[in-house]
Amino acid sequence: MSELYQTVRDIGEQGLLKKLQSFCPRDIIGDDGAILSVDPAQKLVVTTDVLVDGVHFSDRTTPPATVGWRAAAANLSDLAAMGANPIGITVGLALPGEVPVNWVETLYQGLNDCLQCYDTPIVGGDICRSPTITVSITAFGTVLPHRIIRRSSAQPGHAIVVTGTHGGSRGGLELLLNPQLGDHLTITEQQALIETHQRPQPRLDVLPHLWEIVGTTEVAGMDSSDGLGDAVVQICRMSGVGAKIERSQISLPPSLLALVSPEQALQWGLYGGEDFELVLCLPFDLAKTLVERLGNGANIIGEITTEPRVILIDSNGKYSQQELSLTQGFQHFTSVSDISHDLD
Amino acid sequence: MSELYQTVRDIGEQGLLKKLQSFCPRDIIGDDGAILSVDPAQKLVVTTDVLVDGVHFSDRTTPPATVGWRAAAANLSDLAAMGANPIGITVGLALPGEVPVNWVETLYQGLNDCLQCYDTPIVGGDICRSPTITVSITAFGTVLPHRIIRRSSAQPGHAIVVTGTHGGSRGGLELLLNPQLGDHLTITEQQALIETHQRPQPRLDVLPHLWEIVGTTEVAGMDSSDGLGDAVVQICRMSGVGAKIERSQISLPPSLLALVSPEQALQWGLYGGEDFELVLCLPFDLAKTLVERLGNGANIIGEITTEPRVILIDSNGKYSQQELSLTQGFQHFTSVSDISHDLD
Known part of the structure; x- marks a missing residue:
C-alpha cells in the first residue's frame, strides 16, 4: 500500500x-x-x-x-x-x-x-x-x-490593558465558512483575517516587557481566549470589583472593519473569542508605558471600578450604556452556531 | 426539574x-x-x-x-x-x-x-x-x-521482580461480561476478581521499601498496565537485553485459578493487562529481600539475559519453550474483543 x-x-x-x-x-x-x-x-x-x-x-x-x-x-x-x-x-x-x-x-x-x-x-x-x-x-x-498573574487581584482605579486587537479570529472563521463575504476585500486583508484565526500568537512576548515595566507591582489578568468581554467579567467577578470599558478604545483589526460593519466588528471583538491576547490590570502610569512599548493595537480599554458591574460606555454619547454579563461569553454546551447571534 | x-x-x-x-x-x-x-x-x-x-x-x-x-x-x-x-x-x-x-x-x-x-x-x-x-x-x-526508574537500564544477571499477582483484572472483566462463568465461585472469589478490575491499586506503596532496600543501586522497570509480557518485552527492547521467565513463578490470584484453567489464567497473567503492578530489575540479593518484604504474590519471575530474546521457560519440562513478542501485547488499534484470543 x-x-x-x-x-x-x-x-x-x-x-x-x-x-x-x-x-x-x-x-x-x-x-x-x-x-x-x-x-x-x-x-x-x-x-x-x-x-x-x-x-x-x-x-x-x-x-x-x-x-x-x-x-x-x-x-x-x-x-x-x-x-x-x-x-x-x-x-x-x-x-x-x-x-x-x-x-x-x-x-x-x-x-x-x-x-x-x-x-x-x-x-x-x-x-x-x-x-x-x-x-x-x-x-x-x-x-x-511574585510574578504570578491572577484573575482575583484586580484593584479599583487600575487601568485595563489589552495587548492587541480583538475580533480578527472570529472574522477569519466567518470568512472560511462563507468565502463570498470577502469578495470586496483585498487578498492581503483576507489572508490577515484567516491567519489571525488559524495561527494565533500566544502573547508570551509581552512578559519580558511587562516585568521590566512593573518591577514588583502585582498584575491581575487573564487571556481573552473566551472573548474579551468574558475576560473582563471573569476578572471582575474573581476580584469582587467592576469595570468601565470605553467602546472606542477596543482595537479592531482594519481587515475586520473592511469585512463587516463597525457594530458587528465590535460584537466580535467583545464576544468572538480565540484572539489569545492578554487582558491585564495595573496602575495607569505603568499601563501607558506598556501600551506604548507593545504597539500593534495594544490599548487601555477602561478602568477597574469599586461597584461590581461591568459597563460598556460610549464617551461620544452615540450608544446607550450597556452592561455585560457572563452569559454573553462562550459556553461550551450551547451550539457553536448560536454564539455570534447573542447580541446581534 | x-x-x-x-x-x-x-x-x-x-x-x-x-x-x-x-x-x-x-x-x-x-x-x-x-x-x-x-x-x-x-x-x-x-x-x-x-x-x-x-x-x-x-x-x-x-x-x-x-x-x-x-x-x-x-x-x-x-x-x-x-x-x-x-x-x-x-x-x-x-x-x-x-x-x-x-x-x-x-x-x-x-x-x-x-x-x-x-x-x-x-x-x-x-x-x-x-x-x-x-x-x-x-x-x-x-x-x-538518582531514583528515577527507567525502562532502558536493565542489566544482564539482574532478577526480574513483579510486585503482585497478574491476570486478576482480566478475570474480573470476563466475570462482568459473562457473570454465569462465575456460578461455581464463592461470592468472595467473585468480589475479589471484580475488585481487582474495578479498583486497581497503583503500587506507590512499593517505593519506600524499594529505596530502603536498594540504597543507591539503580533500578530498571515499568508498570504492567499493558500486560506483564508486554512490560518484560518493552524493558528488554529499551535496554538491549533479553529475559528468561519461569512460567511457574508468575503469581496468579487464587480466585482466577478458581474461574479458569491454569493455562488460561497464565495467558491472562501474561497478556491481560491492567494489573498495575511494577516489574523491576535489580540484583538478585536485593530482589529477594524486596519480595520477602512485599509478600502478597510479589515474586522473582526470571532473569535478565544478554541475548536479546524474551523466553518463557518451564523448569518442569511440561511445556515447550516459548518466545514472547511485542505483538502479543495490548494494541489500541486492534479490536478489544480480539485481545484475549491472541494466544488461545
Missing part, C-alpha cells in the same frame, strides 16, 4: 508512536512519563485544554496543521495569562483507526511549528482509539512566585 | 465547573492554570492517559465511579513506574450534553476516592462538549534524580 494512504489502523499504535517520536526530544522517549527540571526558585504552572472534532475544529475551516498550531497556542496563551514561561507540553490523542497517518503527522507538525517559536518541546503523550478525534494538551510552565 | 435528572446541557459549562470545584483544593480554582510547588532537589515527572467510552470503559462493566478510580490509578501507576510520588493531576473531560450531571459527579468521586489514598489533589482541568465521553488525565510527580 502506498504510504500516502496509510491509516492509523494500518500501522497500529506502535507504528504511529514511532512516527511521532521524531517530534519529541530523544532523551525523554520510551518511559511511562517525561522527566523535567524545574528551576528551584520558580513555581510550576499547569494548564490543560481539550479540543474536539466538530466542536473546536472541523475539516472545513481547520486543516490538521491548524488544529495543532491552535491547540499549542491556546495552551501557551494560558501560561502567558499567568505570567509563566513554557517548559513543555504533553499531547493526548484519541482518534478513529481510519484517520490517515498523514493527518496525525501534520497535526504534530502544526503543534511543533507553534511550539518551536517558544522553544517548547512535546515531552510525552498518549494515543488511543476513539470514534471522535480529540486532542488533549497539558502545558507546563514556570513563574517566579 | 428534579436535580436527579439534570443533564450537563441543563446546567452548562459554568454550572458543571461549579459542582466539580468541590473536588479541588480551593486556593487553585479560577485561574487559567494551577500553581504547584516542586521540591528543589527533585525532578518533575509528567504522564498522561486518555480513556474513551466504548474503548477503555463501557456502561456494562464500568460505572462512572470505577471509570474515575481506574483513570486515577492508571496515572498514579505510571508515576510509581518511574519511582515518582504524585503531587497532583489535571482532568480534561469531553462529553455529550445529555450525560447526567450525576454521572460526572460520580466520576469525580471515583477519581477522588483513589487520589485521596495517595494525598493527591485534582489541580485543574477542562470541560467541553463531544459526541464521545473522553477522560484525559495528566499526572505530575516528583522523584530524586
Whole structure:
C-alpha cells in the first residue's frame, strides 16, 4: 500500500508512536512519563485544554496543521495569562483507526511549528482509539512566585490593558465558512483575517516587557481566549470589583472593519473569542508605558471600578450604556452556531 | 426539574465547573492554570492517559465511579513506574450534553476516592462538549534524580521482580461480561476478581521499601498496565537485553485459578493487562529481600539475559519453550474483543 494512504489502523499504535517520536526530544522517549527540571526558585504552572472534532475544529475551516498550531497556542496563551514561561507540553490523542497517518503527522507538525517559536518541546503523550478525534494538551510552565498573574487581584482605579486587537479570529472563521463575504476585500486583508484565526500568537512576548515595566507591582489578568468581554467579567467577578470599558478604545483589526460593519466588528471583538491576547490590570502610569512599548493595537480599554458591574460606555454619547454579563461569553454546551447571534 | 435528572446541557459549562470545584483544593480554582510547588532537589515527572467510552470503559462493566478510580490509578501507576510520588493531576473531560450531571459527579468521586489514598489533589482541568465521553488525565510527580526508574537500564544477571499477582483484572472483566462463568465461585472469589478490575491499586506503596532496600543501586522497570509480557518485552527492547521467565513463578490470584484453567489464567497473567503492578530489575540479593518484604504474590519471575530474546521457560519440562513478542501485547488499534484470543 502506498504510504500516502496509510491509516492509523494500518500501522497500529506502535507504528504511529514511532512516527511521532521524531517530534519529541530523544532523551525523554520510551518511559511511562517525561522527566523535567524545574528551576528551584520558580513555581510550576499547569494548564490543560481539550479540543474536539466538530466542536473546536472541523475539516472545513481547520486543516490538521491548524488544529495543532491552535491547540499549542491556546495552551501557551494560558501560561502567558499567568505570567509563566513554557517548559513543555504533553499531547493526548484519541482518534478513529481510519484517520490517515498523514493527518496525525501534520497535526504534530502544526503543534511543533507553534511550539518551536517558544522553544517548547512535546515531552510525552498518549494515543488511543476513539470514534471522535480529540486532542488533549497539558502545558507546563514556570513563574517566579511574585510574578504570578491572577484573575482575583484586580484593584479599583487600575487601568485595563489589552495587548492587541480583538475580533480578527472570529472574522477569519466567518470568512472560511462563507468565502463570498470577502469578495470586496483585498487578498492581503483576507489572508490577515484567516491567519489571525488559524495561527494565533500566544502573547508570551509581552512578559519580558511587562516585568521590566512593573518591577514588583502585582498584575491581575487573564487571556481573552473566551472573548474579551468574558475576560473582563471573569476578572471582575474573581476580584469582587467592576469595570468601565470605553467602546472606542477596543482595537479592531482594519481587515475586520473592511469585512463587516463597525457594530458587528465590535460584537466580535467583545464576544468572538480565540484572539489569545492578554487582558491585564495595573496602575495607569505603568499601563501607558506598556501600551506604548507593545504597539500593534495594544490599548487601555477602561478602568477597574469599586461597584461590581461591568459597563460598556460610549464617551461620544452615540450608544446607550450597556452592561455585560457572563452569559454573553462562550459556553461550551450551547451550539457553536448560536454564539455570534447573542447580541446581534 | 428534579436535580436527579439534570443533564450537563441543563446546567452548562459554568454550572458543571461549579459542582466539580468541590473536588479541588480551593486556593487553585479560577485561574487559567494551577500553581504547584516542586521540591528543589527533585525532578518533575509528567504522564498522561486518555480513556474513551466504548474503548477503555463501557456502561456494562464500568460505572462512572470505577471509570474515575481506574483513570486515577492508571496515572498514579505510571508515576510509581518511574519511582515518582504524585503531587497532583489535571482532568480534561469531553462529553455529550445529555450525560447526567450525576454521572460526572460520580466520576469525580471515583477519581477522588483513589487520589485521596495517595494525598493527591485534582489541580485543574477542562470541560467541553463531544459526541464521545473522553477522560484525559495528566499526572505530575516528583522523584530524586538518582531514583528515577527507567525502562532502558536493565542489566544482564539482574532478577526480574513483579510486585503482585497478574491476570486478576482480566478475570474480573470476563466475570462482568459473562457473570454465569462465575456460578461455581464463592461470592468472595467473585468480589475479589471484580475488585481487582474495578479498583486497581497503583503500587506507590512499593517505593519506600524499594529505596530502603536498594540504597543507591539503580533500578530498571515499568508498570504492567499493558500486560506483564508486554512490560518484560518493552524493558528488554529499551535496554538491549533479553529475559528468561519461569512460567511457574508468575503469581496468579487464587480466585482466577478458581474461574479458569491454569493455562488460561497464565495467558491472562501474561497478556491481560491492567494489573498495575511494577516489574523491576535489580540484583538478585536485593530482589529477594524486596519480595520477602512485599509478600502478597510479589515474586522473582526470571532473569535478565544478554541475548536479546524474551523466553518463557518451564523448569518442569511440561511445556515447550516459548518466545514472547511485542505483538502479543495490548494494541489500541486492534479490536478489544480480539485481545484475549491472541494466544488461545
